[in-house]
Amino acid sequence: MARLFFTLYIGMIGAIFALFFTIDLVAKRMAYDLEARDVEQTLGGYIELFQEIHVLAGSDAMFAAMQRTAKINNQLLSEVTDIKLLESKSIRNLPKPGIFHESLDPNDDEVIYFRLNVNDKVYQITPDQSAEIWRVAEMLSLAFLGGFFLITALALGIWIYLLHNKLKKLERSAIRIADGDFSARAPTTFKHRVGGLNRAFNLMAERVEQLIASHKRLTNAVAHELRTPIFRLRCQLELLEHGIDVAEHNRFVNGMDEDLTELDQMVDELLSYARMERSGGDVLVLKSHELNQWLLERHEGLERNCRKSLMLKTAKPVVIEYDERLILRALTNLIRNADKFAQQRIELSINQQAGFAVICVEDDGVGIPEADRERVFEPFERVDNARTRESGGHGLGLSIVREIVAQHEGYIQISESSLGGARIEVYLPLMLPQP
Incomplete structure (x- = not known):
């Protein structure tokens, strides 16, 4: 979990800083002109004032006023004496009066250069790093940064701890299953849940x-x-x-x-x-068939293997998609099962109900008790009394039918037949019309 914590922590911090950097970059590009214009307008007003002071009180009074103004704004004002800066294109092209808002020295912070119309000097304004406000701002910045790292680590640590506890409970359940306790389950309460x-x-x-x-x-x-x-x-x-x-x-x-x-x-x-x-079973080869016609074509073959009479009742056309081989196998098993226990006849019919095609096999035997209607689909299960081992088979026929129908996304129901025996209905979804 420590590895997960540090991986997530570093990734989260990196992502947040990348986001802040991108936002800052975009904001500077979009807002720089507005900020520069605001600075130039403010400084332009000061320049007008300084020039008036120069006219009224001379250059010394003007420079003193400039220094006081800079100090009030927690800035430093000085005359540019660096020959390299004075010979730069930006400074040489600076009008009188004029303002240039950009640092020309990579080692300096943002600098404002300006010129008055009363002399040929160039002045620069820079932040006064010794001023109390800048020290407080730096301390607040460091405190904010440290607090950000600490709170992020604390929040992530709590989340990792809670996740670790949840995963440990899942792990304990998995270990119990591995040890043979297949009744073990993971808790599903909100405080123990890990998503789905x-x-x-x-x-x-x-x-x-x-x-x-x-x-x-x-x-x-x-x-x-x-x-x-x-x-x-x-x-x-x-x-x-x-x-x-x-x-x-x-x-x-x-x-x-x-x-x-x-x-x-x-x-x-x-x-x-x-x-x-087996999961997935056979690969279904689905084809569209009209069910009545398909059963009519196979009625003779199905009846040939019956000892009792097999009657087919057709209805209006029913078109579905199914695997012909598997459905024939399921139908054969159902009819063979009915033939074992019927007295004289078996009825095979087709109808539609609520989006399903229903294949119904009925016999006039003794039927299946309601309590046993789910059990007969289990492998090797047989119903007592009339449906015994002497009737033949191994108790797998209906189990195979259930698996085939499930592969076709259908289901089976057993009820009492009007003939007196069992009525087994296979529900297969109708083929949806193509758009």
Whole structure:
């Protein structure tokens, strides 16, 4: 923090001085003519007075009056005797009377040169550095400068200290997460907040906690799902080691083939789900489609894989942008899920609601209890009773559907169907008209 303090302090002081220097430079350029004119007018009045004194009282009285006037104004008046200055073009061209307001010597402060019409002398006026007013002004200037440095350092130090405390709290939360406490959160009260950093940190921590918990659940579920077919394979292999007839041998071999097929399907679904869950998922290949026509063209293929009747209800044309491959995968999973639990028929329909195209899949099965409608989208989750493991599948179908719909910035709702079973609605945003 000390390094940050000195870096900010030096940078701030440099920036402020650069600003002051620029303002002073611009102000001098803009206001110099006005200031010079004011000085010349004031001094011009004095010159007229001095010349009148010379006429009335002589040169000694005039010079004495000039000295008193300069002293009153905390200035020094003297005659220019430097040959080099007297031979300069500015002095030689100085009229009688005339005023020249500029320093001709780089080592001097600002000097005012003037000439009277009563003699050939050139006089100069400079600030009297020994005067009390200039000493006070210098002291005030030094005090102001010192106070400025001190107050700036104090204000910056307090700000750095408060920022350091806020960042330390964030650091402690980060260390707790690194140590495995994924419930750690950064404080979000005003005195502990660092802009939007605390909120962003907590969102990240929440996401990490959810991912870790999800991966733990997924690991446990995968281990549980793999145990059953592996156990069956081991049992059938042990039975094959004993002498059995051909019919039993073939039955066990077929069973092993089915178990291997189940394992292969499970691995394929796991890979699909992992790809969908990954941040960003697949790269969407979005194209504009009229949804009714697109489903009509694929109705026969979808129905071919169903054991129950699949009815398609079309509506007025609905144009949306979506990834054809992924939406077909989601629709296939929904229909396959409905086919497992339907009694006789499945209905697929399309409609529009509040800026969304709605794809609805309904069945006449036993439905999904309201308490389980969110849980069924979790990996390897199944509903008890009618929707059991014997129905087939691995509990990943609806999880994959949810990920696909989320990639399309849509959402899913489950409700009770008028057919008696489950009604799953997929909401996809309508394609906005091009300007």
